[in-house]
Amino acid sequence: xxxxxxxxxxxxxxxxxxxxxxxxxxxxxxxxxxxxxxxxxxxxxxxxxxxxxxxxxxxxxxxxxxxxxxxxxxxxxxxxxxxxxxxxxxxxxxxxxxxxxxxxxxxxxxxxxxxxxxxxxxxxxxxxxxxxxxxxxxxxxxxxxxxxxxxxxxxxxxxxxxxxxxxxxxxxxxxxxxxxxxxxxxxxxxxxxxxxxxxxxxxxxxxxxxxxxxxxxxxxxxxxxxxxxxxxxxxxxxxxxxxxxxxxxxxxxxxxxxxxxxxxxxxxxxxxxxxxxxxx
Amino acid sequence: xxxxxxxxxxxxxxxxxxxxxxxxxxxxxxxxxxxxxxxxxxxxxxxxxxxxxxxxxxxxxxxxx
Numbered sequence: 474x475x476x477x478x479x480x481x482x483x484x485x486x487x488x489x490x491x492x493x494x495x496x497x498x499x500x501x502x503x504x505x506x507x508x509x510x511x512x513x514x515x516x517x518x519x520x521x522x523x524x525x526x527x528x529x530x531x532x533x534x535x536x537x538x539x540x541x542x543x544x545x546x547x548x549x550x551x552x553x554x555x556x557x558x559x560x561x562x563x564x565x566x567x568x569x570x571x572x573x574x575x576x577x578x579x580x581x582x583x584x585x586x587x588x589x590x591x592x593x594x595x596x597x598x599x600x601x602x603x604x605x606x607x608x609x610x611x612x613x614x615x616x617x618x619x620x621x622x623x624x625x626x627x628x629x630x631x632x633x634x635x636x637x638x639x640x641x642x643x644x645x646x647x648x649x650x651x652x653x654x655x656x657x658x659x660x661x662x663x664x665x666x667x668x669x670x671x672x673x674x675x676x677x678x679x680x681x682x683x684x685x686x687x688x689x690x691x692x693x694x695x696x697x698x699x700x701x702x703x704x705x706x707x708x709x710x711x712x713x714x715x716x717x718x719x720x721x722x723x724x725x726x727x728x729x730x731x732x733x734x735x736x737x738x739x740x741x742x743x744x745x746x747x748x749x750x751x752x753x
Numbered sequence: 754x755x756x757x758x759x760x761x762x763x764x765x766x767x768x769x770x771x772x773x774x775x776x777x778x779x780x781x782x783x784x785x786x787x788x789x790x791x792x793x794x795x796x797x798x799x800x801x802x803x804x805x806x807x808x809x810x811x812x813x814x815x816x817x818x
Contacts, residue, residue, distance in 0.1 A: 499816075499817060499818030500816040500817060500818070501816040501817055501818045502816075502818075503816075509816070522817050522818055523814055523815070523816065523817045524814075524815050524816065524817025524818075525785065525812040525813065525814065525815060525817075526812060526813060526815040527759040527760070527810065527811065527812060527813075528759070528779060528784050528811045528812060528813035541779075541783075541813060542813070542815075543783065543784070543812075543813020543814050543815060544783055544813065544814075546813075546814050546815055546816060547783070547813070547814045550814070550816075559817070560817045560818070562817055562818065568790060569790070572787055572790060572791055572792045575785075575792035575794075576785035576786070576787060576792055576810075576812050577785070579785050579792075579794060579795060580783075580784070580785040580812070580813070580814060581814065647818070648818075697818030698818065
């Protein structure tokens with residue numbers, strides 16, 4: 474059972490399109506296609522990330538009754554009804570990313586692009602120099618770019634200048650499940666760009682970490698591994714959906730400041746005799 | 754002529770990319786193509802000749818994060 478959906482505070486705005494859900498979910502690494510579809514449904518995500526791969530030597534072809542792996546996936550993901558966000562995963566150069574972007578735009582018939590230019594294999598850290606250059610090229614060519622970036626303020630500024638309207642800083646390395654490695658930097662990014670749509674992408678392992686990012690004022694969360702590799706991906710998708718909504722509602726509600734000293738929550742005025750001035 | 758298709762060597766008699774895609778059994782609008790690392794739009798495949806040793810990529814949708 475999923476709980477009643479919280480009243481959305483306002484819609485998520487992505488390049489002029491409005492969405493109720495603030496959860497973007499990846500489509501990789503699920504135990505089965507059926508579990509992928511059930512997890513997407515449980516996540517209540519409106520947007521699903523997808524990618525491209527080399528098609529096997531022989532396609533099934535029209536009328537053969539046999540679909541290639543790519544077409545099987547295409548048919549499956551269409552059933553989800555989600556809007557697709559293709560990525561340039563695995564690209565390490567500007568040229569690779571730009572050409573992959575064009576292939577994705579033609580194949581998925583969308584100007585949306587999750588732009589990844591990977592600079593380092595161990596951390597899958599973005600090559601921010603290549604990222605900015607690729608973003609500039611692609612924005613000029615009409616793409617609506619969702620750049621997977623670090624939490625660096627200056628890089629963020631350059632991505633916005635390149636034409637990006639959405640930024641997707643990492644929480645921690647892709648698939649690590651470490652959560653928010655640097656909440657201070659993410660907070661600073663939020664404060665510097667109050668009107669930009671900011672999505673934490675990568676590194677989230679637990680619903681509490683997703684809630685933390687939303688409590689910082691982030692607009693949405695993109696994650697994949699934490700759901701797909703969970704013991705029960707469908708239940709975990711639901712848990713993340715609740716946490717993301719809770720965090721967003723909490724941010725809008727306005728949290729109290731933390732303090733070092735206790736402060737009684739029960740009013741002291743009119744306290745009965747045991748608080749009295751007895752003896753004095 | 755010998756070409757590279759998705760990283761593997763292939764002998765082909767076909768002269769252009771559209772013919773190769775069709776011969777491989779792919780529906781034209783279900784794959785995306787590139788030659789020597791450069792995107793080739795669906796509409797340009799028939800005018801894109803294959804050359805000895807060229808590297809063709811034929812990509813399809815897949816899951817991603």
